[in-house]
Amino acid sequence: MFGYYLDLALLSLKRNRVLTALMVLAIAVGIGASMTTLTVMHLLSGDPLPGRSAHLFYPQVDASPAGFTRHGPLDMLDYRSAMDLWSAHRADRQALIVNSQIKVRAPDANLPPLMVNMLSTTSDFFPMFDVPFAYGSGWTPSDDESRARVAIISSDLNDKMFGGTDSVGKTLRLKDSDVRIVGVLAPWRPSPLFYDVRGGRFANGDTADFYGKPEDVLTPVSTGLEINAGNFWQFTCWHAPEKPGYLENAGCVWVALWVQLDDAAKVAVYRGFLDHYAQEQKALGRFASTQTRLPSLTQWLDLNGVVPADVKLQTGLAFAFLAICLFNTIGLLLAKFLRRGGEIGVRRALGASRRAIFAQCLVEAGLIGLLGGIGGWLLTLGGLWLVRRQPVAYADLAHLDLGMFAATFAAAIAVSLLAGGLPALRASSIAPALQLKTL
Amino acid sequence: MQIQPIFAALRKHKLAAMLIALEIAFACAVLCNACFMIASRLSMMGIDSGVDESALATMQLTGYDASKAADVDARALTALRAIPGVQDVALLNSIPFGARRGTAGITTDAGGQHFGGVIEFYVGGPGSFEALGLQLESGRGPQTDDYRAFTGLMPGDASIQITQALAEHLWPGANPLGKEIWMEKFHYRVVGVIRTLVRPDPPGWPAAQRDWCVFVPALPGPYLTGSYLLRAAPQDLPRVMRDASVAIGKALPDVVIDRQASRTLGDLRDNVFRNDRAMAGLLVGVIVALLGVTALGIVGLASFWVAQRRKQIGIRRALGATRGDILRYFQTENFLIVTFGAMLGVALAIGINLMLMRFFEMPQLPLWYLPVGVLVLWALGQLAVLSPALRAAKVPPVVATRSV
Numbered sequence: 102m103f104g105y106y107l108d109l110a111l112l113s114l115k116r117n118r119v120l121t122a123l124m125v126l127a128i129a130v131g132i133g134a135s136m137t138t139l140t141v142m143h144l145l146s147g148d149p150l151p152g153r154s155a156h157l158f159y160p161q162v163d164a165s166p167a168g169f170t171r172h173g174p175l176d177m178l179d180y181r182s183a184m185d186l187w188s189a190h191r192a193d194r195q196a197l198i199v200n201s202q203i204k205v206r207a208p209d210a211n212l213p214p215l216m217v218n219m220l221s222t223t224s225d226f227f228p229m230f231d232v233p234f235a236y237g238s239g240w241t242p243s244d245d246e247s248r249a250r251v252a253i254i255s256s257d258l259n260d261k262m263f264g265g266t267d268s269v270g271k272t273l274r275l276k277d278s279d280v281r282i283v284g285v286l287a288p289w290r291p292s293p294l295f296y297d298v299r300g301g302r303f304a305n306g307d308t309a310d311f312y313g314k315p316e317d318v319l320t321p322v323s324t325g326l327e328i329n330a331g332n333f334w335q336f337t338c339w340h341a342p343e344k345p346g347y348l349e350n351a352g353c354v355w356v357a358l359w360v361q362l363d364d365a366a367k368v369a370v371y372r373g374f375l376d377h378y379a380q381e382q383k384a385l386g387r388f389a390s391t392q393t394r395l396p397s398l399t400q401w402l403d404l405n406g407v408v409p410a411d412v413k414l415q416t417g418l419a420f421a422f423l424a425i426c427l428f429n430t431i432g433l434l435l436a437k438f439l440r441r442g443g444e445i446g447v448r449r450a451l452g453a454s455r456r457a458i459f460a461q462c463l464v465e466a467g468l469i470g471l472l473g474g475i476g477g478w479l480l481t482l483g484g485l486w487l488v489r490r491q492p493v494a495y496a497d498l499a500h501l502d503l504g505m506f507a508a509t510f511a512a513a514i515a516v517s518l519l520a521g522g523l524p525a526l527r528a529s530s531i532a533p534a535l536q537l538k539t540l
Numbered sequence: 541m542q543i544q545p546i547f548a549a550l551r552k553h554k555l556a557a558m559l560i561a562l563e564i565a566f567a568c569a570v571l572c573n574a575c576f577m578i579a580s581r582l583s584m585m586g587i588d589s590g591v592d593e594s595a596l597a598t599m600q601l602t603g604y605d606a607s608k609a610a611d612v613d614a615r616a617l618t619a620l621r622a623i624p625g626v627q628d629v630a631l632l633n634s635i636p637f638g639a640r641r642g643t644a645g646i647t648t649d650a651g652g653q654h655f656g657g658v659i660e661f662y663v664g665g666p667g668s669f670e671a672l673g674l675q676l677e678s679g680r681g682p683q684t685d686d687y688r689a690f691t692g693l694m695p696g697d698a699s700i701q702i703t704q705a706l707a708e709h710l711w712p713g714a715n716p717l718g719k720e721i722w723m724e725k726f727h728y729r730v731v732g733v734i735r736t737l738v739r740p741d742p743p744g745w746p747a748a749q750r751d752w753c754v755f756v757p758a759l760p761g762p763y764l765t766g767s768y769l770l771r772a773a774p775q776d777l778p779r780v781m782r783d784a785s786v787a788i789g790k791a792l793p794d795v796v797i798d799r800q801a802s803r804t805l806g807d808l809r810d811n812v813f814r815n816d817r818a819m820a821g822l823l824v825g826v827i828v829a830l831l832g833v834t835a836l837g838i839v840g841l842a843s844f845w846v847a848q849r850r851k852q853i854g855i856r857r858a859l860g861a862t863r864g865d866i867l868r869y870f871q872t873e874n875f876l877i878v879t880f881g882a883m884l885g886v887a888l889a890i891g892i893n894l895m896l897m898r899f900f901e902m903p904q905l906p907l908w909y910l911p912v913g914v915l916v917l918w919a920l921g922q923l924a925v926l927s928p929a930l931r932a933a934k935v936p937p938v939v940a941t942r943s944v
Contacts, residue, residue: 120843123836130829204603204796216602216796305744306900309815331606341724345693345763346606410900411819414577418570418826425566425830429837432559436844439556492814527555 102457103464110465113437120437121469124430128473128516131426133480134419136509140481141488142416143505144498145312146408148399149291153231156193157398158360158368160186162379165339165354167389174394175354176299177336182382183356187223191374192360193367196226197322198296199356203329205318206274207262217258219275220316221325229361230296235259237269237284240321248323253284258317273318278328280320289315292498293407295398296359299336306410312495371395423516430469430520438462438528449533462525463518470517478509546873553845560841561881564917567834568885572913573892574823576905581816581823584743587750589636589809590703590736592673594774595627597781597804598635599788601766603796609765612792619791620768623783628771631665631760632672637808639767639801640740642694642756646721648710656710656721660739660753661694664769665760669701671771672737674755677704679717679732682757686731689759694726701732701755709752721754728756743816747903766795777804834917835924842870842928853932854939863933870929871922878921882914889913 114121148154162182163174178186187197199221206214226232227239240251252273259268272279293311301308326333331346333355340352348355362368375393382388396404438445445458481501488499501509550557599620604612613631620629633641642661648654664672666687674681679701686699700721707716707730719730734755742750758764772780781804788797803811810817846853853866893905 120840123840127833127836130833134826202602214603214794214796216798307744307815341693341726411815414819414896414900415822418574418823421566421570422826422830425563425570426833428559428563428566429833429840432556432563432837433840433844435556435559436553436841436848439553440844440848491818492811523555 102460106461106464107468109461110468113441113465114468117437120433124433124469125472125476127426127429128470128513128520129476129480131423132474132477132509132513132516133484135416135423136477136481136505136512137484137488138412138416138419139508140485140501140505141412141495141499142408144292144500144502145412145495147292149293149295149402150230150398153229153361154295154398156361156363157229158192158362158371158395159398159401160358160360160371160375161394161396162186162375162382162388163390163392164382164388165352165390169339172302174392175337176302177354178356178358179352179354180349180356181387182378183358186358186375186378189374189378191371193363194225194229194361195223196229196296196359197221197223197356198359199322199325199333200297200316201325201329201333203275203318203332205258205262208272208274208279210262212262215261217317219318219320219325219329221320221322221329223322225361226319229359230291233287233289235285235287236267237282240283245321245323248327249321250278250280250324250328251283251321252280252324253286253319254282255286255315255317256288257314259285275318275320275328276332280324280328286315286319290498291315292495293402295402296357298402298405298407299357301405301407304406306406308405308407309409309411309493309495311405311407312493312498368395427516427520430473431523434466434469434520434524435527438524439531441528442531445528445531446533449531455529458531459525459529462528463521466521466525467517470513470520474510474513474517477513481509543872543876546869546876550873550876556841557877560837561877561884563834563837564878564881564921565884565888567830568882568913568917569888569892570830571827571916572885572889572905572909573896574827575913576893576909577902578820578823580747580903581820584747584750585813585816585820587738587742588736589738589805590674590734590751591636591738591805592771593636593805593809595771595777596672597770597772597777597784598632598638598802598808599768599770599784600635600639600798600801601768601788601792601795602798604766604792604794606762606765609760609762612795613760613765615791616766616768616788619787620770620784623780623787625772625776625780626770627773628667628671628769630668630671630769631764631767632668632769633663633764633767634660634740635767635769635801635805635808636672636738636740637742637805637812638740638803641767644694644723646723648719648721650722650727652722652724657706657749657752659706661723661756662737662753663694663756663758663764665758665764668769669755669757671769674701674737675735676701677733677735679730681732682755686757687759688757689761690763691761692726693763694723695756695758696726698728698756698758699731700728700757701734702730703734703737703751703753705736705748706752706754707733709748728754741812743812831916831920835920838874838921838924839928842874842925843931846870846928846932849932850935850939853935854937854941857935857937858940866935867929867933870925870932874921874925874929875918878917882917885917886910886914 161174164179164182187195201219202216203219204214205217223245224240224242235256244251268282271282273282294313298311333348335348335353335355338353342348342351362371372395379388379391379393383391485499489496617629642663645658646656648656669682711719716730716733721728736751737753738751896902
């Protein structure tokens with residue numbers, strides 16, 4: 102019976118080609134637009150470290166004078182608080198984060214000097230964030246202590262300076278110091294670049310830059326502070342620094358700390374430690390407030406509203422558009438089926454059951470949905486290609502993964518069933534007698 | 541024209557009519573809000589920078605120590621001034637639509653109690669005020685002895701020029717000349733008012749704050765270095781920029797030219813608004829597609845109804861209805877459906893706008909967008925239904941005598 106219904110559906114669709122094309126196109130465009138934006142949304146709002154993010158936390162204390170902040174502790178830490186918290190070693194793992202820009206040259210490579218972003222961190226960074234290495238490995242805790250002249254470079258920089266070969270052991274000139282390369286990262290692209298997320302509340306929804314690439318050069322904090330002295334910039338200050346660029350003793354926040362706490366009990370203990378630290382500092386007169394916060398990685402991303410407002414707007418717009426296309430197709434199919442009331446009445450009078458009529462109409466509607474779904478899938482691929490050509494930091498991330506591939510097809514089928522189900526139901530409930538009377 | 545029979549007929553096609561009405565409601569809501577978003581993005585993109593953009597460009601140098609600033613600046617200025625066609629080269633810390641180096645909160649009292657907002661300090665060396673082409677409204681521009689050396693992040697004490705908008709915000713209705721602002725212990729006295737000067741990053745600020753800027757005259761030093769403003773005739777600028785990179789490469793082989801930031805102000809402006817331009821383009825695309833789909837939906841549905849009612853139309857014609865009557869019947873029917881849909885759409889548009897205001901800090905939708913949106917949909921509906929309605933009007937009365 103299915104084959105026969107398919108023939109009938111094809112005949113009926115061929116009878117009015119323009120209209121058929123219109124319905125298919127409406128579904129295709131609706132699905133294409135909504136699945137493109139949904140894929141981007143899915144990529145940008147996903148968990149950057151699945152399985153680990155629940156154990157990562159961002160401790161915050163407040164060293165600013167009374168009245169300086171109105172919305173809880175500042176987004177970063179001052180140098181002294183960060184070093185105090187880090188050197189207490191109360192967490193399972195912990196990594197300091199200091200960002201700066203530095204001039205890089207490779208004595209072996211004949212290239213003009215480059216300015217790159219440098220991340221100064223501590224040895225736990227690599228196991229804690231599951232950072233993949235192409236060559237070599239992270240530095241050791243003793244390198245953190247001894248200001249060792251070591252560095253790790255990104256695969257991008259390795260390609261640029263050393264042609265992608267194993268550059269472990271080679272020398273890199275950072276500003277005026279030579280450092281030894283101990284590791285080269287494999288391509289690594291957490292989305293968002295979670296450990297650098299901060300200040301999202303002040304970005305007015307323009308947060309696309311949270312999805313940039315990781316830094317090209319990584320050094321121990323102690324090393325970084327020494328070789329790039331005078332080039333560190335604040336997140337914010339309550340006193341203008343005496344010597345701009347030198348922030349260790351300034352009234353500025355510019356250092357971040359991430360900690361890994363493996364179970365709830367440890368989280369509670371760490372919270373207690375933070376509170377105790379803030380109270381102790383207040384007693385010493387260094388803090389004005391004892392407020393602390395310990396958001397988890399996902400809470401921190403939510404707090405910063407990392408998904409750009411434009412992406413959310415586009416998703417909303419695409420779904421409104423899909424709704425319009427859907428209403429359109431349902432309305433047209435309904436009118437089409439009801440116009441065939443006479444035919445349906447005859448079939449019913451000759452003994453066809455409601456189910457048979459419903460099945461016949463659904464085959465026709467499903468065919469339109471299927472064609473629209475395939476078109477929508479192609480349009481989604483095209484849409485993502487367009488997104489990749491946009492000048493935004495997350496452009497290179499826009500690909501259809503397996504999950505979204507399946508979701509696109511599921512959406513296409515759901516839309517076609519929705520578009521076809523209602524008209525088919527309505528057509529199958531036509532009373533045969535009434536239709537036959539008018540014949 | 542009697543409306544009663546139209547309602548009776550529509551009642552038989554409740555579901556289809558309702559679906560088209562819903563489609564129109566969504567279209568109306570999206571149309572109003574999308575147009576409003578386009579308008580606000582366009583008005584931002586058209587912002588008046590207050591400077592001679594077409595004649596200006598910037599070179600940004602990095603990768604040297606602050607202790608070498610004097611030497612680097614001397615060599616860079618010599619090299620840039622030697623390029624044929626360059627009219628002016630001056631140091632300027634922040635660049636309109638480019639580098640942002642002077643964003644700070646100010647107070648209007650020495651005690652730091654009266655917060656005046658977060659503004660942009662354009663710290664400029666000799667010649668930069670004139671090179672920018674800023675227009676004075678009152679007071680005076682910077683004079684030679686206003687330019688002083690400084691050692692901190694910014695000059696600690698200076699006579700400054702302030703934009704009209706910022707002056708009006710800080711001292712509403714008062715004459716700003718002679719007034720003072722503080723940034724912590726740093727202290728500035730207003731000696732001139734400029735018409736306007738845009739921030740380096742206007743998209744990041746609310747519309748009213750995009751030109752809260754001051755011009756601070758200063759002499760080059762460790763914290764005013766490496767950021768140059770070039771002025772040349774607009775047609776010479778692209779060549780001047782190419783020559784400038786070569787000249788800097790020769791004069792200062794060891795510094796790094798920030799190529800992303802070293803561009804003409806026109807290019808920088810395009811770059812700052814690229815996301816807004818893309819979004820506005822996308823919205824226009826969505827509106828066109830939306831209206832197209834809606835119109836075709838109306839055509840399709842009306843065509844079906846006309847075909848379905850051929851016999852009834854024939855009977856009406858045989859009973860004396862004119863072609864005009866039939867035409868008007870379908871037009872009125874469409875008018876009723878669109879009106880119903882548009883009323884829903886107006887409510888939906890307001891709802892969506894309230895949500896946008898809450899979650900995206902969008903301003904309130906001006907109410908006149910709503911009647912305009914309804915008018916557009918009425919016109920669209922009438923245009924779309926015209927062809928099927930004309931076909932209906934052509935049905936001859938003789939159809940009434942035939943069976944199907």
